[in-house]
Amino acid sequence: MKRVIARLDIKLNRLIKGIHLEGWRFLGDPKPFFMDYYENGIDEIVYIDSISSLYNRDSMKELVSETTRNVFVPITVGGGIRSVGQAHEMLRSGADKVAINTGAIKNPELITEVAKNFGSQCMVISIQAKRVAPNKWEAYIDTGRESSGKDVIEWVREAVDRGAGEIFLTSVDMDGTTKGMDLALIEAVSKEVDVPVIASGGFGKPMDFVDACKYADAVAIAKQLHYKKATIQEIKKLALQNNINVRFEE
Amino acid sequence: MSVLRNSMKVVIIDYGLSNLLSITRAFEHLGTDVVVTDDANKIGDAQRIVLPGVGAFPFGVSELKKRGFFDELKNVNEKHKTPILGICLGMQMMLTKGHEIEETEGLGFIEGEVVKLPAEQNDGKKIKVPHVAWGQLIQPEDKSWDNTIFRYNHPAQYMYFVHSYYAATKNTDDVLSLTKFGDFTFTSAFQKENVYGVQFHPEKSHEDGLKILKAFVGE
Numbered sequence: 001m002k003r004v005i006a007r008l009d010i011k012l013n014r015l016i017k018g019i020h021l022e023g024w025r026f027l028g029d030p031k032p033f034f035m036d037y038y039e040n041g042i043d044e045i046v047y048i049d050s051i052s053s054l055y056n057r058d059s060m061k062e063l064v065s066e067t068t069r070n071v072f073v074p075i076t077v078g079g080g081i082r083s084v085g086q087a088h089e090m091l092r093s094g095a096d097k098v099a100i101n102t103g104a105i106k107n108p109e110l111i112t113e114v115a116k117n118f119g120s121q122c123m124v125i126s127i128q129a130k131r132v133a134p135n136k137w138e139a140y141i142d143t144g145r146e147s148s149g150k151d152v153i154e155w156v157r158e159a160v161d162r163g164a165g166e167i168f169l170t171s172v173d174m175d176g177t178t179k180g181m182d183l184a185l186i187e188a189v190s191k192e193v194d195v196p197v198i199a200s201g202g203f204g205k206p207m208d209f210v211d212a213c214k215y216a217d218a219v220a221i222a223k224q225l226h227y228k229k230a231t232i233q234e235i236k237k238l239a240l241q242n243n244i245n246v247r248f249e250e
Numbered sequence: 251m252s253v254l255r256n257s258m259k260v261v262i263i264d265y266g267l268s269n270l271l272s273i274t275r276a277f278e279h280l281g282t283d284v285v286v287t288d289d290a291n292k293i294g295d296a297q298r299i300v301l302p303g304v305g306a307f308p309f310g311v312s313e314l315k316k317r318g319f320f321d322e323l324k325n326v327n328e329k330h331k332t333p334i335l336g337i338c339l340g341m342q343m344m345l346t347k348g349h350e351i352e353e354t355e356g357l358g359f360i361e362g363e364v365v366k367l368p369a370e371q372n373d374g375k376k377i378k379v380p381h382v383a384w385g386q387l388i389q390p391e392d393k394s395w396d397n398t399i400f401r402y403n404h405p406a407q408y409m410y411f412v413h414s415y416y417a418a419t420k421n422t423d424d425v426l427s428l429t430k431f432g433d434f435t436f437t438s439a440f441q442k443e444n445v446y447g448v449q450f451h452p453e454k455s456h457e458d459g460l461k462i463l464k465a466f467v468g469e
Contacts, residue, residue, distance in 0.1 A: 001383045001408075041456070043384060068275045074410060074454050094271040096412075096454065119305050121380050121412045165380055194369075194378050217378075247384040247408040249458075 001245050003043040003218035004209065004232055006225055007200060008033060010079075011050045013059045017223050019176035021128065021144030024050065027226055030063065037225065038071045040232045043247055045071060046099065046168065046198075046220055048126075049079025050143055057086065061093040068094035078126050078168065079143075082106075084113045091118060099168045101126035102141040105148045105155070108162060115163025124198075125164035127152060129185055130172040137185055144172040152185070153192050160193045167197045168220070174202025176223055181212045190215035206230055206238040213244050259283040260467055261296035263323075263340075265313040267305045273337070276453035276460060282467050290318035298467055299323075299332055303339030307348035307364055307415070310339050311356065323357060331444045334359075335399070335466050341440070341447030342417055350415050359445045361420040367413070368434055377432040380414040385429040385450065387438065390422070398426060399446050400439070402461035409438070409450035409459060417449060 008030055009016050015030040027033070034045055045067065049060045057080060064077055077090045078099025087098045104111050104125060115123040128144045129137040129152045137152035148155075156167060169189055171182035181202040190197045199212045200220035212219045224230040236248045260277050264270055264286050277284040285292070293299055301323070303310050314320040326332055336344045345356045348364035356364070369379050389395060389405040411429070416436040419425055429438035429449070439448045446466065452459035 001385065003384070038456075065271070068272050069279070072272075072276055072279070072453055072460060073456055074412075074451075091269055092271065094269065094275070096269060096272070120414075121304070121382055166382060194376065195380075196378055196382050217383075249407075 001247065002213045002216075002239065003198075004235055004246065005044040005046055005198060005218050005220040006034070006037040006042050007046045007048065007220040007222040009048045009050050009222065010060060010063065012056060013063060015226065016050060017176065017226055020172055021170075021175050031066070033226060034067055034071055037232065038073065041236065041247070041249070042073060042232055044074045044076065044218070046076045046078065048099070049077070051080075056080070057089070061089060064090065064093045064095050076124055076168070078124070083110070084117055087114050087118065087122075091122065097122050097124045097166070099124040099126040101128060104159065105139060105141050105150060108158065111159055111162040111164050115165065120163050120165030123164050124166045124168050125156070125159040126168040126170070127156060127189075128170050128172050129182070131182070131185070135184055135188060140172055144170075144175070153188055156189050156192055160195055164195065166195055167193065169197055169199055171201035175200070177202055178204035178223055178229075180204055180208050181219070183211060183215070186212055187215045203230075206235040209235050210239055210242045210244060213239065260285070260298040260300060261293050262286045262300045262302060263293065263319055264288040265303075265310070265317055265319055267303055267310055267313060267339070269304065270302060273300060273302050273453045276463055277467070280460065280464050280467065288317055290322040293319070293322060293326055293332075294330070296332055299326070299334045301334060301336045301340035301343065303337065303343065304412070305339055307339065307342060307350040307356075308352055308354040310343055311348075311354050314343065320357065327359060327445065333444045333466065334446065336445075336447035337453075338413060338449060338451060341449055342415060344445060344447050345417055345419070348415070360417075360424050360440050360442055360447065362424075363418050364415050365418050366415050367431055367436070371432045371434070373433070375432075380412060381431050382412050384408040385411050385431070385438065388428040388430070388435070390425050390428060393426065395426070398441055399462050399465045400426060401465050403458060407458040409448075409452065409455040411438075411450045413449060417447065
């Protein structure tokens with residue numbers, strides 16, 4: 001069963017969208033967006049906090065809490081989580097999972113700790129992958145701005161060995177371009193580990209979901225959903241036509 | 251003069267492990283009175299009890315015991331036959347025993363054991379554990395869903411699963427629904443009299459999940 005996930009990048013309680021994780025544009029109040037996705041059969045919602053300040057973390061908690069009043073599908077929250085305590089705050093606010101990138105690269109022990117405290121299913125390792133050579137990617141931190149120097153494949157292996165239960169894999173190169181996903185990246189990561197892989201970055205049309213799901217377990221979509229260039233229903237219909245099992249009810 | 255009575259409808263057990271907000275919100279959304287408590291004395295006069303849970307079996311059991319819930323749940327179940335719904339780890343702890351990390355005794359409401367999902371298919375192919383996915387309800391043959399928590403649901407509806415272990419129930423009579431994990435079939439819900447357990451998260455399973463909670467609190 002493959003999943004269609006809505007990715008909502010958040011800045012100060014507003015939905016935003018950029019290109020290559022930069023050049024953000026404000027789209028407004030996230031509520032009408034998440035309500036629309038819920039009513040149209042989204043399988044999961046991922047919030048990514050684009051500026052991880054103390055102030056923003058509080059507003060993110062409020063947003064997650066508000067979402068759980070109306071949305072009864074899993075919610076993942078990422079962005080700026082640096083400690084077990086901060087992960088716990090998000091889970092208490094209604095998140096089902098936390099996605100951690102920078103905090104885990106700077107302190108890989110955080111993965112182990114979060115998995116130990118809340119279970120591997122809560123601990124999503126978020127990877128921002130930038131291609132540096134054919135079939136070679138480097139893990140970026142601080143919202144795709146800075147290289148960590150870590151090889152993505154090696155880092156994914158370590159993260160899973162430490163207890164990460166799922167991988168949220170963003171292609172920095174393809175993010176916001178709507179030109180299709182980095183299939184070589186998705187394939188390479190999916191083949192390296194046995195945990196579910198959520199592919200993100202570059203979705204342009206429903207067929208991109210079908211292509212990515214050859215390896216990925218889920219695709220996270222932002223821009224094309226926010227700008228209503230693709231609907232959840234048409235993506236799922238196309239998936240079913242291509243013998244990809246998805247949750248679908250007319 | 252009207253008599254003030256305890257309007258408590260649903261009591262959710264807080265033993266420190268889970269995301270209680272989502273399950274609380276789901277009942278609120280249905281317009282149900284809901285109380286979250288970490289006090290074992292508060293479940294005696296509850297009309298419905300929810301035992302949620304995420305995490306490891308031995309840890310869950312020890313946290314229940316630490317707060318007095320383990321014995322009180324057995325007591326309430328025996329004396330009042332209060333409808334109880336176990337969700338995920340809460341469901342698993344209703345079984346005889348668990349094998350996660352170490353062998354641990356469960357509440358024993360349902361005969362069976364909690365064992366790890368097979369990481370290999372019948373054809374030898376590997377399958378990803380934990381099982382984090384939407385799975386479909388299969389209605390066992392000769393099992394009616396009338397008068398159960400599935401009375402508003404239909405076979406093949408999707409529920410959200412997050413687990414590495416499953417309830418290996420001993421008696422087929424107790425099985426309310428089955429679900430596939432690859433080509434392996436496991437008990438995704440059970441019922442014995444007033445005791446219900448679901449492996450999936452109804453509070454995370456869209457409108458079809460909410461229907462189960464609605465049926466659970468209904469008369």
